[in-house]
Amino acid sequence: MDVRLASEEHFARIHRAALVLSGNPWDADDLTQETFLVLARQASQFEARSSLFTWLYGVLLNLERRQRRRTEVARRKLQVLRQLQEDEPPRQTGPAAAVETREWQNSLWSQVSQLPDGQRQALVLRFSEHLSYQQIAEVLGCPLGTVKSRIYNGLATLRSLLDAEHAGELLPPIADGGSRHAV
Amino acid sequence: MPFDPRLLRIDNDPPDDEMSPSPAPPSWDDLPDDLEALARQLSDDARYLACRYPAAQPLRNTAPASTSPFRVSAVWLRVASAVVVACGLAAWGWLAWHAPPPAAVAPVEVHLAARTAARPTPPAVSNEPEEQADDGWLVPFDRLSAPEQEAVLDLLERSGQQQASVSI
Numbered sequence: 001m002d003v004r005l006a007s008e009e010h011f012a013r014i015h016r017a018a019l020v021l022s023g024n025p026w027d028a029d030d031l032t033q034e035t036f037l038v039l040a041r042q043a044s045q046f047e048a049r050s051s052l053f054t055w056l057y058g059v060l061l062n063l064e065r066r067q068r069r070r071t072e073v074a075r076r077k078l079q080v081l082r083q084l085q086e087d088e089p090p091r092q093t094g095p096a097a098a099v100e101t102r103e104w105q106n107s108l109w110s111q112v113s114q115l116p117d118g119q120r121q122a123l124v125l126r127f128s129e130h131l132s133y134q135q136i137a138e139v140l141g142c143p144l145g146t147v148k149s150r151i152y153n154g155l156a157t158l159r160s161l162l163d164a165e166h167a168g169e170l171l172p173p174i175a176d177g178g179s180r181h182a183v
Numbered sequence: 184m185p186f187d188p189r190l191l192r193i194d195n196d197p198p199d200d201e202m203s204p205s206p207a208p209p210s211w212d213d214l215p216d217d218l219e220a221l222a223r224q225l226s227d228d229a230r231y232l233a234c235r236y237p238a239a240q241p242l243r244n245t246a247p248a249s250t251s252p253f254r255v256s257a258v259w260l261r262v263a264s265a266v267v268v269a270c271g272l273a274a275w276g277w278l279a280w281h282a283p284p285p286a287a288v289a290p291v292e293v294h295l296a297a298r299t300a301a302r303p304t305p306p307a308v309s310n311e312p313e314e315q316a317d318d319g320w321l322v323p324f325d326r327l328s329a330p331e332q333e334a335v336l337d338l339l340e341r342s343g344q345q346q347a348s349v350s351i
Contacts, residue, residue: 015239020229028236107231107232108224109228127226128225162221
């Protein structure tokens with residue numbers, strides 16, 4: 001398999017999926033590069049039982065899930081530190097970061113990042129990458145019915161989050177530096 | 184549209200129960216209008232974000248390292264260096280093995296020894312003409328002191344030459 005040709009063919013779509021999954025362009029760049037590094041290292045092990053781009057999506061989803069867990073752990077540690085240092089003033093963010101934060105806050109995908117992993121990934125593959133249900137089932141390794149259930153329930157949960165936000169109900173606080181927002 | 188629990192089945196994390204899969208919800212076309220509107224908005228947002236933050240250049244160095252021209256030239260440079268060093272060592276070894284025997288140097292050693300032995304002695308009063316001072320480092324044997332003469336004779340003996348007869 002020609003890794004260079006594969007990367008040129010699928011780089012843009014993997015980057016787009018990484019962008020809506022991670023919530024910021026820096027993490028998206030890192031995730032995309034890591035995905036194709038995995039491809040470069042394991043190209044000989046790819047058995048072509050599935051199409052290449054579904055295999056790449058699977059790698060991307062695994063990498064992104066791992067990164068979220070690491071970020072969550074780091075965020076909790078920072079929370080503890082901030083609680084210990086409450087007298088220190090909050091850090092000032094630059095103007096560029098503030099603009100991108102507003103962009104992500106206005107985007108619906110910033111709300112999607114609050115959903116469970118299964119629903120979030122299914123929504124990304126369906127409405128960002130426009131994969132078919134069969135292809136999504138292949139990527140996620142689950143039955144077709146589960147894919148449809150996750151998509152439906154994901155949209156429903158998203159709807160409920162928006163309704164709650166518009167109704168003025170208190171949502172769980174979003175800590176600074178969370179994984180779904182650029183600082 | 185407010186949340187209507189009759190239409191939705193909210194699970195925080197739907198179980199992946201492959202043995203009894205959950206009943207398939209309506210297809211994409213059968214979604215309620217509000218969910219379909221959400222789906223369309225998600226697609227539009229994804230398209231906008233992809234245009235706003237386009238992908239950088241794909242990886243350029245994913246080719247195996249061995250095919251990189253710079254890498255190939257570096258390997259050949261190492262090979263050439265190793266060959267040069269090996270040839271140099273072989274040449275040095277051959278020259279050392281075929282070096283001339285040390286005996287050929289003996290006459291020079293005799294003269295050098297004579298000159299060295301002659302240095303510490305005070306300049307002897309000589310009635311010889313001044314021209315002989317221009318002979319350089321050749322010193323007549325009879326002008327050497329007794330220990331120096333013995334040293335010269337030892338050198339000659341070592342070199343295997345016929346011992347010069349000296350009359351003291």
